[in-house]
Amino acid sequence: MKPNARMSSLLPPLLPLFVGMGVCELAVRSGWIPSYLIPAPSEVFRSLIDDRFELAIAAWTTLSSALVGLLLSFAAGTLFAIVLSSSDLARRAFYPYAVFFQTVPIIAIAPLLVIWFGFGQPTVIASAAIVSVFPIIASTLLGLKSTEPALVDLFNLYSATAKQMLYMLKIPFALPQIFSGLRIASGLAVIGAIVGEFIGGGGLGSVVDSARTQQRIDRVFAAVLISALLGVVLVGAVNFVSALTLGSWHTSERKP
Amino acid sequence: MKFLIIVALIFSPVIAGAAESAKAVKLQLALNWKAEPEFGGFYAAKLSGAFQKKNLDVKITEGGAGTPVVQMVANSKVPFGIAAADEVVISQARGTDVVALFAVYQINPQGIMVHPDRGFKSIGDVFNTPGTLAIQSGSPHTLFLQDQFRGYKVILVPYAGGIATFLTDANYSQQCFVTSEPLIARKKGKPAQSFLIADAGFKPYGTVVIARRQYVERNQKQTRDLIDAVREGWIEYLRAPEPANNLMAKLNPAMDGDTMKQAAEVQKPFILAAGASPQELGKMTIERWKTLTDQLSDIRLIKTKPAADKLFRVF
């Protein structure tokens, strides 16, 4: 990218950030906003630097739990969607229960997860998986149902088997939708992991819990910042795989 | 006729002023948890008329997990609140000028609750044996114990309140109020043994009444009146806890009247040592506040040590 082009793509999002942080800093320093409501950005950065090792280890724990949870929900969700897409009866019977995964308040069932999976990463992974599975089911189902009818006709014309229809047509055709669902699911997986950590222990969730107990709002913000970054990392990974897979043919990946 | 009207007008402020002073002063006391025998004396002070006698109309509001009582007091949202002694020290170290006025517990009832069949003899045993211990992450008592028993073998897990996991998991221990959770567990069919954290060396006062120093200095008589009434309320509650327990059972359905009665009985020695004068109820010493400050500094919860005499006022 030429220097000017890079400037014009980085400047717009960064400018409001710097202005916002500057205003916040002044407001807290002058006492206009009490520091227990919002910490001064400089305090948050000091926290990030002081605790960088602890935060890095916690971030790695949360990220690995979120990633495993995401992979589990991807495998289970995709399989579930494929089964539902192949039978109208199955879809009508079981899809409403999938919606349950969307609406269940994870903070309320997290203590149950601890009883089933024990303290530590198993509960955190389960929490991440439960929270992130629905977007994958919904998007994959939509993708599988949206196959271009003329292509389905083409496959039927040559008496394609159900397996051929699924692997050679429906699944590849649904990939853009599947990736779309994965993108949403990755952010949710991080949230699910952190909520799981509130109850199950470890990772950034326990950093937030401990900081909250000590009323160190600056540490809370630092941990929250890092967890937002984790979401970005996961979505970035999904985008990367999406570009590799769809790059050659899908309009969403092609540059204008 | 005109003369009478003028006299009435001249004296109306006096009459109004007299009527004002006859009206009780409205105050609020913010608790940091739900209504439990821990706060019995405050409700007793209300029910027995102790507040009324001092011309105070005190509204007691319950709290819950995470209620920021210290912030509420520091920002003058409420004049009086309940907090832990370490919260006072930490706030002072950060420049928030709140002071402690009355301590309900001379001996802090914070403890660790375990299954008796584990064979533990002390908190040290709990920490040095494999298993899980649910304890509030980042709390002063947690950091103290982690420091005290460095190299501990138990796995520390988040404490989420309640006793649900204790009832179902035989290798699970948790923090508790020795006057509260073990009784509930016993009632649910699971015998429980408890150890005082104070016995391990960490003994802050428990359940202290706090207010802003500025408020206290501006309203000395009112504060003294309130604390006197609180003391009377606690004396009454120690003598006859039933009326207050009945009221609290209505306010907090999580604890039934029976359990409250037991808890009120069990907590007596923590509030007033046997043989001590009731007038000593709630009073605090500078030595204990200094010890607490030193301990909090050792576990690096505070960077600067506030002077111990700034932390409390005796009424």
Next chain:
Amino acid sequence: MNSNLHLGRSKSGATVSCEGISRAFTGTGLVLDHITFQIQPGEFVALLGPSGSGKSSLLRLTAGLDRADEGRLAIDAGQDAISRGFVFQEPTLIPWRNVLRNTTLPLELQGWNIDRARTRAEEELRRVRLVEFVARYPHELSGGMKMRTSVARALITRPNLLLLDEPFAALDEPTRHALQQQLREIWAALGMTVLFVTHSISEAVFLADRVLVLSPRPARILMDSSINLPAARAAALRTSLSYVEEIRRISAAVPIPEGNA
């Protein structure tokens, strides 16, 4: 490009026999009303009718993609197995496969070894003059190139019945004319039965030996007529008098759409 012209009927086409075919759809009502016709092996037949007249439905019935409510539809290729090719209105290419792999698809679905399928595909792509573009993806092709790929794909199984559903309607006129001519040449070379659906009278007359004119919904056959034009349809034909005469003759049977002068 007049090489390889076969005149007369070939033995490699299938017969299509429609007797009293009716089809109704919920919401739309009766679309085909007792359609009856016979197509002989190797005939190039145009199905002419206005938009929405049910000609696409009739084609899908012939392709086996749908079942009639009434009547009998029989396809017979004698001793050979029936093999159909279908060219859709849209090119209907698979976007993640290149030209070559799009063309090999029907053989892959029938279990052919991929290398043998590739060789066959190159043959057909040579026929439609696309062999230099085998590695291109659909989004890199023009409309006409995509349509030619679709034709190559339809031909790869050596169909004895080739069905086309207004394949050239979306193309610009020069491309359309070129592809019409290419199609005629391919038919002349291979000799399969062709059923070509269109709403363009001039296209039907240029391409077909025989035209079936359908009425608007519910469709009936209004006219079943041979085209009196030479077997070789060169570009020069488009400006000849006989061509225009045939167009006029067929137009007379085509009903004027309602609401137009």
